[in-house]
Amino acid sequence: LHLCSSYGPSFLKEPQSLALYSNATGALINCIARGEPPPNMDWVNEAGVSVSFPSNVARLYHNGSLSFYPFSKGAYHEERRIRCRASNAYGRIVSRIVTIKPVLMDFLSVRVEGESTIEFNTALLRCKVLSSSSAVITEVMSWHRGGLQLYPSERGGEWKISRSSKRGPFDHASRVS
Structure with a gap:
């Protein structure tokens, strides 16, 4: 009897559909999946093409989570719509669409x-x-x-x-x- 311990990826933590990050705080967007072998994690646009971020804007962790850094008020950051993708030899899954929206926080009256x-x-x-x-x-x-x-x-x-x-x-x- 041979037991197969390999399986396709499944999400342990899927990101929410809206992620705001501010010039003051930044943000961490969790996307964590499991599988055997462990899945490769990346982020893709709505067409399924891998996206990357400049190293001073965001960092992709090995577990798939994406960290956006605080930014200066003069820096331009655009809104993006992306998905988290997990894949291994036994399958591929993508998360719901996540809208990443930068927000300039100001003093409020x-x-x-x-x-x-x-x-x-x-x-x-x-x-x-x-x-x-x-x-x-x-x-x-x-x-x-x-x-x-x-x-x-x-x-x-x-x-x-x-x-x-x-x-x-x-x-x-x-x-x-």
């Missing part, structure tokens, strides 16, 4: 907006991003009042204060991502 309300009624606060980067902001992460961290509603990042009162001024701040 954030303002808390609200309407007047009658005491003991509900007050509604909104976090307004006053920046050209507002298209990149996806959500309000939290509200801060004094030492408390408060979490917003699921829609729009609004903060509702039930039974508002005049018991002293409360400063509210919002945190966005």
